[in-house]
Amino acid sequence: MARKTGSHSEITGPRIQDAALKLFARHGYAAVSMRQIAAEVGVQAGALYNYVPHKQALLFELMRGHMVALLDAADAALEPAARPDAALEGFVRFHIGYHLGRVDLVFISYMELRALEPENFSVIEALRGRYEDRLEAILSDGKDVFDVKDTKLATLALIAMLTGVTNWFRESGRLSPEGVADSYVEMARRMVRSKEVLKPR
Amino acid sequence: MARKTGSHSEITGPRIQDAALKLFARHGYAAVSMRQIAAEVGVQAGALYNYVPHKQALLFELMRGHMVALLDAADAALEPAARPDAALEGFVRFHIGYHLGRVDLVFISYMELRALEPENFSVIEALRGRYEDRLEAILSDGKDVFDVKDTKLATLALIAMLTGVTNWFRESGRLSPEGVADSYVEMARRMVRSKEVLKPR
DNA sequence: GTCTATATTCCGATAGAC
DNA sequence: GTCTATCGGAATATAGAC
Numbered sequence A, B: 001m002a003r004k005t006g007s008h009s010e011i012t013g014p015r016i017q018d019a020a021l022k023l024f025a026r027h028g029y030a031a032v033s034m035r036q037i038a039a040e041v042g043v044q045a046g047a048l049y050n051y052v053p054h055k056q057a058l059l060f061e062l063m064r065g066h067m068v069a070l071l072d073a074a075d076a077a078l079e080p081a082a083r084p085d086a087a088l089e090g091f092v093r094f095h096i097g098y099h100l101g102r103v104d105l106v107f108i109s110y111m112e113l114r115a116l117e118p119e120n121f122s123v124i125e126a127l128r129g130r131y132e133d134r135l136e137a138i139l140s141d142g143k144d145v146f147d148v149k150d151t152k153l154a155t156l157a158l159i160a161m162l163t164g165v166t167n168w169f170r171e172s173g174r175l176s177p178e179g180v181a182d183s184y185v186e187m188a189r190r191m192v193r194s195k196e197v198l199k200p201r
Numbered sequence C: 001g002t003c004t005a006t007a008t009t010c011c012g013a014t015a016g017a018c
Numbered sequence D: 001g002t003c004t005a006t007c008g009g010a011a012t013a014t015a016g017a018c
Helices: A009-027 A034-041 A045-050 A055-077 A084-100 A103-111 A118-141 A151-163 A177-191 B009-027 B034-041 B045-050 B055-077 B084-100 B103-111 B118-141 B151-163 B177-191
Strands: none
Touching (some): A009 A034, A009 A045, A009 A055, A009 A103, A055 A084, A055 A103, A055 A118, A084 A103, A084 A118, A084 A151, A084 A177, A118 A151, A151 A177, A151 B151, A177 B151, A177 B177, B009 B045, B009 B055, B009 B103, B055 B084, B055 B103, B084 B103, B084 B118, B084 B177, B151 B177
């Protein structure tokens, strides 16, 4: 059970990722040094290179892991056969719930796109496009129920509106994540003028 | 009329601002060096310090100038006595038009907030709050016409949706700024369920 | 696996010549 | 007002001891 001092391979790896995530989100990729990350973990800078080939890979793997996990979670959470209005509500609730639980990852995944080398940027952009396609498909499949002139535009408007929540939401605020989601479900429905919303009038 | 070689005070100042804006928007504040800015202008790094006390002031003045100009332009463009629906439409059209003409300034003004020293950050945040108040007042003044449960939430959702345009709009795309604004006016009206929109149904 | 030490390059900012 | 030269420090990444 005893472990030699200075040997922590199973634990140091994840701690480096956590420290990098926290510091990148707070100060930005370019403003954070490998020394700062090492200090946060509690090792010397040189030790990081036992786990990561270079700083760029640290950022890229954080972003790629986030996008892949997001797509997997979306596939698991969204019911493909749902009726259009339920599908839209499901997407809004999933998006807000998932993103509010990972604000740092969300933040760096679109703030630090500039810091990615071109090949890495292309990978992340492709994954992001696949996620946006999920919402666009919902709007497109429901075109008989919704009233949307430009599906692509509505997709981009909805995603921007929903993701914006991560910029101001605070756990200590007056609204719970569920309360926020309730309001955004209604705003999203109104935007596409879903018949479920208009009926009560 | 002849000017001594190496003396360009009236022209170099603005060119430094332009170069810094372009480079900060493309690569991020922390990733850009004073040497790079100087190279873009065509001078040596030391010459920058005849115009700017330090790098931080360069960023802060770009952001402060942008926010002050935005507030001035909003005051000039928005009709205080307009009926609620017209006021909302006016805000949407102003916001999209103004922001699409200054995508680099918009970009750094919310991407580089982290790079501001605390006192500078407070100044910019206060100016941003004053701008958001313009929209919140429109929604609040029209509470008899609009159907909005949570004015603050709707304000934040609308601003996020509108500002998101600057992230994907391209001059060469299929939509003109006016066409984009038309669509967003309709989406904004639907979100607050303005009666002008629902009447035709 | 982590340490210390270091190679190499670059940073922001300043000083003094012209 | 711009130049060259430089100060003092910090950056990424590597080498070799333990």
